[in-house]
Amino acid sequence: MENHSDTLDTLFQALADPTRRAVVQRLGQGPAAVSDLAEPFQMGLPAFLKHISVLEAAGLVSSIKVGRVRTCTLEEQRLEAAAGWFEEQRDLWKARYEQLDDLLGTLKQRKTQ
Amino acid sequence: MENHSDTLDTLFQALADPTRRAVVQRLGQGPAAVSDLAEPFQMGLPAFLKHISVLEAAGLVSSIKVGRVRTCTLEEQRLEAAAGWFEEQRDLWKARYEQLDDLLGTLKQRKTQ
Numbered sequence: 634m635e636n637h638s639d640t641l642d643t644l645f646q647a648l649a650d651p652t653r654r655a656v657v658q659r660l661g662q663g664p665a666a667v668s669d670l671a672e673p674f675q676m677g678l679p680a681f682l683k684h685i686s687v688l689e690a691a692g693l694v695s696s697i698k699v700g701r702v703r704t705c706t707l708e709e710q711r712l713e714a715a716a717g718w719f720e721e722q723r724d725l726w727k728a729r730y731e732q733l734d735d736l737l738g739t740l741k742q743r744k745t746q
Numbered sequence: 747m748e749n750h751s752d753t754l755d756t757l758f759q760a761l762a763d764p765t766r767r768a769v770v771q772r773l774g775q776g777p778a779a780v781s782d783l784a785e786p787f788q789m790g791l792p793a794f795l796k797h798i799s800v801l802e803a804a805g806l807v808s809s810i811k812v813g814r815v816r817t818c819t820l821e822e823q824r825l826e827a828a829a830g831w832f833e834e835q836r837d838l839w840k841a842r843y844e845q846l847d848d849l850l851g852t853l854k855q856r857k858t859q
Binding site for chain 2: 648650658661718722723726
């Protein structure tokens with residue numbers, strides 16, 4: 634449980650940045666070279682590589698270097714782990730609203746009896 | 747778009763902490779007094795109130811004080827905004843996999859022709 638919590642800390646921290654979210658979004662279309670990924674951003678390569686490192690540390694991105702080209706791939710199941718947290722929360726509200734519906738139903742019934 | 751991005755920064759930042767996620771989860775079951783929310787945590791009230799402030803600043807929690815009791819409520823639509831980002835990413839992969847399926851289909855067809 635603690636490990637799962639640490640994982641979510643790192644995941645949400647990694648996603649709390651517009652550059653890193655843009656990289657995740659771009660990689661959703663398929664693997665890409667670091668140089669292509671860096672192109673749209675107004676920052677030096679060292680600064681961009683730090684963002685890639687944060688994404689790698691969070692397990693959201695993996696990369697492989699062939700010759701001089703480093704290619705990044707999105708680790709979709711990791712993104713699903715973060716998405717799963719939101720689904721758990723939604724299940725909680727739903728259960729609560731269903732209970733409220735049941736309660737309202739019971740109250741209405743009592744009123745008509 | 748920039749504002750939306752700022753919102754996501756603040757949202758993910760707020761959720762990158764186990765205490766704050768636990769508070770969000772607890773409030774998913776219904777509104778609660780700050781003192782009740784603080785109870786399970788091994789920290790002083792000032793430290794806990796800072797976490798509540800971060801959640802309020804991110805728009806995830808609203809609170810109202812009546813007499814000496816401050817009651818917190820989860821702002822579910824805000825959490826849905828963050829969840830929505832993941833759904834957008836999922837739509838991107840799906841579109842990509844469908845394109846790959848189409849391509850594979852075309853290649854198979856050519857092979858059998």
